[in-house]
Amino acid sequence: MARLGALEAGGTKMVCAVGDEDGNILERGVIPTGTPEETLPALISYFREREIEALGIACFGPVDLNRESKTYGHILQTPKEAWRMFDFAGAFREALGVPVGFDTDVNGALLGEVTYGAYRGVKNAVYYTVGTGIGAGVMTEGRLLHGMQHAEAGHILIRPRKDDTFSGVCPSHGTCLEGMAAGPAIEARTGKAGKELADGDAVFDLIAEYLAQAMVTAVMMLSPEVIILGGGVMERSALFPSIRQKTLSLINGYIDTKQLRDIDHYIVPASLRGEQGIKGCLRLAQEAAEGEVKK
Numbered sequence: 001m002a003r004l005g006a007l008e009a010g011g012t013k014m015v016c017a018v019g020d021e022d023g024n025i026l027e028r029g030v031i032p033t034g035t036p037e038e039t040l041p042a043l044i045s046y047f048r049e050r051e052i053e054a055l056g057i058a059c060f061g062p063v064d065l066n067r068e069s070k071t072y073g074h075i076l077q078t079p080k081e082a083w084r085m086f087d088f089a090g091a092f093r094e095a096l097g098v099p100v101g102f103d104t105d106v107n108g109a110l111l112g113e114v115t116y117g118a119y120r121g122v123k124n125a126v127y128y129t130v131g132t133g134i135g136a137g138v139m140t141e142g143r144l145l146h147g148m149q150h151a152e153a154g155h156i157l158i159r160p161r162k163d164d165t166f167s168g169v170c171p172s173h174g175t176c177l178e179g180m181a182a183g184p185a186i187e188a189r190t191g192k193a194g195k196e197l198a199d200g201d202a203v204f205d206l207i208a209e210y211l212a213q214a215m216v217t218a219v220m221m222l223s224p225e226v227i228i229l230g231g232g233v234m235e236r237s238a239l240f241p242s243i244r245q246k247t248l249s250l251i252n253g254y255i256d257t258k259q260l261r262d263i264d265h266y267i268v269p270a271s272l273r274g275e276q277g278i279k280g281c282l283r284l285a286q287e288a289a290e291g292e293v294k295k
Ligand code: ZN
Pocket: 154, 155, 170, 171, 172, 173, 174, 176, 177, 178, 179
């Protein structure tokens, strides 16, 4: 068994773990996210002391995933100013001298689910996180989608419902999906944190409507075999039946597949109960180690 390092790098906390290629987590720690000068030394000594053979990082974005680029592995134009253009993957590769795998937080979570979760082996899948923001990881034919940069599926444009006059909270687009349906939108709409609201609150019918529109876009654009929904907002399990029903209603029979006929197993909650991200990092580490052997 290899000793693999896993780092789920978030805007508020860094989750570090050591595990193996079967997805077993042997130990873990949490370090609050400060500036790079505050946070990096603690992370590096955590992994150095544990003598890992490779490290997988799933990082908040936007990040540069293009291996041909001079800024590969850097964090790009994030609102977190101290981290802007920081060479995240490079800092660990240099300090630890081990292979480093690097991807977005949402691609990491998706990779965890399709490697170790209930959707093991699925080659075409989309993973959405719906929390303080909305993001999506995309896998097509067994490969995580990077493309020009990576998907920014929280910022797709949606069609506001006729009775919804809310102007949205996205600083760039106002009424994009994230601007209308993420945690801060729920709070701006109701004056309360989402967690304080009852399942029956009218706001959740709107949230389900917009998430269903996103599901339809994913279905039409990417033809996934499963769509996994995680993140704080999706801990409200009552949203699932509503999103599924609205998705079918919007598709309106245009596509008829066995997956859509069994929609309870098509639009699904994350199966790894919050561990999908860190386990995805283990897989990224393993892939980085294998890539090194091939060279
Ligand atoms: Zn936006």
